[in-house]
Amino acid sequence: MMRASDDRLTIYERSRPGRRAFVAPLLDVPERALDELLPPELRRSEAPRLPEVAEPEIVRHYNRLSRRNFDLDTGFYPLGSCTMKYNPKLHERVAGLPGHARLHPLQDPSRAQGALELMWKLQQSLGEIAGLPHVSLQPSAGSHGELAGVLLTRAYHEDHGDRRTKVLTPDNAHGTNPATVTMAGYEVVKVGTDERGNVDLDDLRAKATEDVACLMLTNPSTVGLFEQGIEEIERIVHGVGATLYYDGANLNAIMGICRPGDMGFDIVHFNLHKSFTQPHGGGGPGAGPIAVAERIEPYLPRPQVIVREGTNGSGPRYDLDYDRPKSIGRLRGFQGNYGVFVRSYAYIRSLGAAGLREVSEVAVLNANYLLARLQREGVAEYLPAAYDRICKHEFVLSGTPMKRALGIKTLDLAKRLLDFGVHPPTVYFPLIVDEALLIEPTETETKETLDRFADIVAEILREAAEDPELARNAPYATPVRRLDEAQAARHPVVRQAM
16 A cells, blocks of 8 residues: 655656646647658557656655755765866856857857857966967867867877877876777877876886877876876977877866966866866766867867957957868867856856965865875774875875775775765776775865764774674665676666666
8 A cells, every 4th residue: 555655656656547747728729630740650559658647746756866866965975086066056047047048059159149258258268277278168078078189189190291190198097088099099008107106207208109199198197196297298298299188187176276288288178067167977968178289279179169350340249260171170069068168157257366276275175184184093004095195186095904904895985985974985996006995075075074074984994893794785874775786787788778
């Protein structure tokens, strides 16, 4: 028997024949035969099995689903390398204004001057932040920005009659880097990391040959450290005629403090959905604009948002420039995810130059404070820092001593954190650290939140010393318990989805 308060029932179990959320009014247009509107071979043979429920049940259904999710409005989300930080609600209100939300993407540029002006000013702002003068907003995500960067590298070399076949990627790079290289038709060459967490310069020198097109580098790196040899890296890469590409996933650690262009990078991609407050997760939307040096500018995607001088005393007007004969072409439909641009531009304008610098300073401060807290209270014995250095916005711990001494893995610790209302950090990445735990507190969290997280980790380790099964069988408080991942991977439905 169904109980009214039972929230375990699916929307289909609540369905009752004939129940409706609303009654549609009678049509006041002439009725047409269905065959005139839709060919018989394209029609269903039977009606879809949709639940029949009242409007309150629909609202409660989605409300219940929302409470089963973990999100930044729910609690602490220290997911390393992905910068899952709080997003100001003001930016949602700005993006939802009718002039932004209801603008049709096929609108003629003459009737979309406000949108084009915002996009042009966002380009200028991002160019200043990167220290590179030319920006394209087209790429839809960080990985898409990577692909654009490597395709720009290919176009640059080919235009100069230079045939190159390899791209260098550090062994701690984001997984999308080698995938991007392969998609662009290049051979991936891995560069090692030294004992200090930097690019191994000797390995780089040995592999930086005349057939190398580019080095893809994240700085700070995926282990949360600033490359101490960045100037030498630039000399080595440019010394063989290759381009230097900056993966901007960790730009939020250095904004307003130093600029990739000043380090010698030729191409930079931004993650507007990481550094610049666009919410992300669940597949999007995102944006991965690219900024480039002067010599790369002719190859930028088309069309480009530009400003033209006014005539007859009128002000400047904004337009789309298609006249780009060396361009790599269009990367997507329309000009990008415009709502993302609005939120990111609002973020930049709200903070200003001083505010962006403070974002990075506090992100670095929070990471180093949390690292120091976690190395106290007996935690360091089981979760030591992978590299004994001041970190930037994130840091890596190794759970190998914990696994050996307490019999619980990094995955077990991560699952147990869910019972305390904390989303786990990234686990088992980067791959160069055994039993890795990659933690990024971001600049938006309070000291009290960081203290609580450190206390929770210490508590989980104390209980594991007495009863490791608690962590091995966690979580207990989530809607779904721990899945058998090996069995799930072998399930035919999962394999088809993959």
